[in-house]
Structure formats: C-alpha cells, structure tokens
Amino acid sequence: MMMLAALLVLIMLIAALAALLLRNAVAAVAAFAVVSLALSVLFVWLRAPDVALTEAAVGGGLSSLILALALRRLGLWRVGGSNE
C-alpha cells in the first residue's frame, strides 16, 4: 500500500514541476489541478474523506477555475471566437 502513496507523491511532484516549468499558462493551471486531484486521492488513502472532498472541490475545481479566469482577464488566454 505504501507503493500507492509513493506513486501519488511522484505524480504530485511531476505535476508541480510541470506547473512551474510549462510555458503555456493554461497547461500550467491544468497541471496545478492535477496536483490537487492527486492530493485528494492521497487524503482518501489516509482515511480523511472529508478533507479529500474539500481538496477536490476547492483545490482541483474552484482554484483552477479562478486561476483560469484570471488568465483570461490578464489576456494570457485567448478564446478563438472564429467559429459560429
């Protein structure tokens, strides 16, 4: 079972590094969400489902949504509005 935790921590480390190093800001936000989701699985493994639910909803969902909207506001993320 320790292997699962090690794997999750590895995923988190890789995703965190990706969030730091990726040049594309939207991809960095997605990597940030991956860190939170892996952390929430880790919380389930540590038998803290309440905290896991909070981490998934707030860390994985809301924070990345707010970051993505902030990118939009800063003009770092353009939506191609050519279709329709």
Place this chain on the structure above:
Amino acid sequence: MRKAAALLFTLGLLFLLSVMFLRFELGQAPMRIGKDILAAAPEQVGAANIVTSVVLGYRGLDTLGEIAILFTAATATGLILSGLGGGQRRDPEGGFILRHGADLVFPFLMLVGMYIVVHGHLTPGGGFQGGVVLAAAFFLPLLARPSRAVSHSALGWIEGLAGASFIVIGLWALTLDQAFMTPWLHQGVLGELFSAGTLPLLYLALGLKVGAELASLLAHLAEVEASE
C-alpha cells in the same frame, strides 16, 4: 536580498517538513483530544459523521470565523472587480456541445451539490464542499452563454439570509441556557437524515452561503473582460 529571503524560507520549510517526516509516522497522527471527541461525539451531538460534529458542534465558532473570512474576501474581490467596468465586451456563445452539455449536466450538478450539503452530518462532505459544487453548477450555464446576465442582488440576498440564519441558529442556543453555537433541537436517531439537532440546518445555511458567495465571485471574474 529577495533571493536570500526565498532561500531562507525554502530551507525553513524543508527543515519543518523533514522534522515532521522523521518524528511522525505517516497516517498515525498523535492525538490527545481526538480520542475523547471520538468517544463522546456520537452521544453528545448525534451526528454520524464525527468531522461534522467537530466542525459545527465543538468548533462552531471557528466555522463562523471561517465564513466571516470568506465573506470579507469575496466582498473585497467583488468590490474591486465590479469597479473595473465589466460587461462591455463578452465572450462569444459556447459551441453546440458546450451549450447542450451544460444544460444536461446542470441539474445533476445541483443534485450532487445539494446531496453533499444535506447529508453533511451523515457522510463525508458538508456545507463548504457542497457549496463549492453548487457554485460550479451555477457557473456552468454562464460559461456556455456568457451574454446572460447574473442577478448579483439575488445572490447577495441568498448569501445574507443564509449567513444571518447561521448566526440566529447559533444565538438561539443562548435562550436555552446553552453556550453560543451549541447544537439544539431533538437529536433523533444516529444515522438518519433528520438527526443531530441543528447541524443539518447549519450546514444547509453554510452551503447556500458559500455557494451564493462563490457563484457571485466567479460571475464577477467572468464578467470583467481582458483589457487588451
């Protein structure tokens, strides 16, 4: 200078984490009050989810502080963002799949959010988590159709009434010769939906408050268009 400060901070954090890693075994936190609460909570509060009986029962005042912090942060952000002249140029409508997918998923997201809020005293989850899901559910139609206006005053009313009822439920305990935020009402049978006294009501108020607050915040953020 700034790099030195960053290095110092990183070293301190590393030291803290290594001490924690060496001293405590993973998943085996040393608890003193935890065992007492685990033993006493099912009979004292009557919530099947012990975490809820701590969050709203034993540490209800902390939760009130938490929602006060969230309220202040959301109000300040809304104040700043609404002053930036939002609503001039909006995103184009979402495509066919996004629009119809949002319509399809919206009721299910509402259901999941309300389930998490209402069953907070029985299963993992509660007002905060469910409220965030509700806010995300309300944001989805806005993502699909950005031109649709959001009624910030209605969200404000929901938020205000929910927050006020949270405090009133807490204050009402004073009339029963109990401390502020003590759960009252009949405890009921452990594990049933209508049990644990006022805890489900408190979580419902909390969920509506957090949901309305965050939905308003997200709508504000989405309304303000990039200044190019």
